[in-house]
Amino acid sequence: MGGVLVGLDGQRCIRAFEEIGAHEISNYVRYHRTEDLFFDAEVGNISEAEFCEEVRRITGCKATDAQITAAWNCLLTEIPDSKKQRLLELHDKYHLYLLSNTNVTHWTHCAEHLFRYGRWGVNDYFDACFLSYEMHLFKPDEEIFRQALLEAGIKAGETLFVDDLSANCEAARALGIQVLHEATGTDWMHNIK
Numbered sequence: 001m002g003g004v005l006v007g008l009d010g011q012r013c014i015r016a017f018e019e020i021g022a023h024e025i026s027n028y029v030r031y032h033r034t035e036d037l038f039f040d041a042e043v044g045n046i047s048e049a050e051f052c053e054e055v056r057r058i059t060g061c062k063a064t065d066a067q068i069t070a071a072w073n074c075l076l077t078e079i080p081d082s083k084k085q086r087l088l089e090l091h092d093k094y095h096l097y098l099l100s101n102t103n104v105t106h107w108t109h110c111a112e113h114l115f116r117y118g119r120w121g122v123n124d125y126f127d128a129c130f131l132s133y134e135m136h137l138f139k140p141d142e143e144i145f146r147q148a149l150l151e152a153g154i155k156a157g158e159t160l161f162v163d164d165l166s167a168n169c170e171a172a173r174a175l176g177i178q179v180l181h182e183a184t185g186t187d188w189m190h191n192i193k
Contacts, residue, residue, distance in 0.1 A: 001100035003164035007077035016071035021061035044133035140171035
């Protein structure tokens with residue numbers, strides 16, 4: 001989802017965490033830390049409320065849950081309408097599935113706001129969404145790919161996986177899935193016919 005569909009703005013997120021006094025958490029974003037707190041959120045080990053409480057514990061800040069989730073969602077910018085239109089076009093021809101490392105906070109924001117396009121929403125683009133926090137699995141672990149293939153009832157060799165991270169592409173390729181390593185955030189719009 002991030003980097004392929006949703007734009008990401010690390011600097012905006014860093015500023016937002018610093019504005020609420022969560023300086024240590026801004027360093028998670030600054031240095032792309034994906035262990036402990038962020039990992040636990042993305043594999044569903046902690047709830048949104050527990051994430052917020054942990055942010056307060058780590059930083060000593062007094063920010064509310066709403067302030068913390070708003071700061072965290074500042075990482076996500078937009079899904080351009082052109083991408084949403086392209087998803088609708090592709091969904092007319094193919095089965096589309098979303099497989100994303102994400103957390104409940106980001107997913108809720110994306111589903112409620114960023115995927116909105118006229119009368120369409122997230123369920124209009126995809127046959128199903130496979131989300132790391134619900135699956136308790138995380139790319140590039142091969143098990144998340146196996147589980148998505150099984151639940152979708154699709155074959156690896158007949159599947160194209162698009163991702164912006166080479167490690168995720170390599171894990172999918174190792175299972176026989178065709179891959180498109182997304183370099184610009186828009187390659188897939190032109191390369192999938």
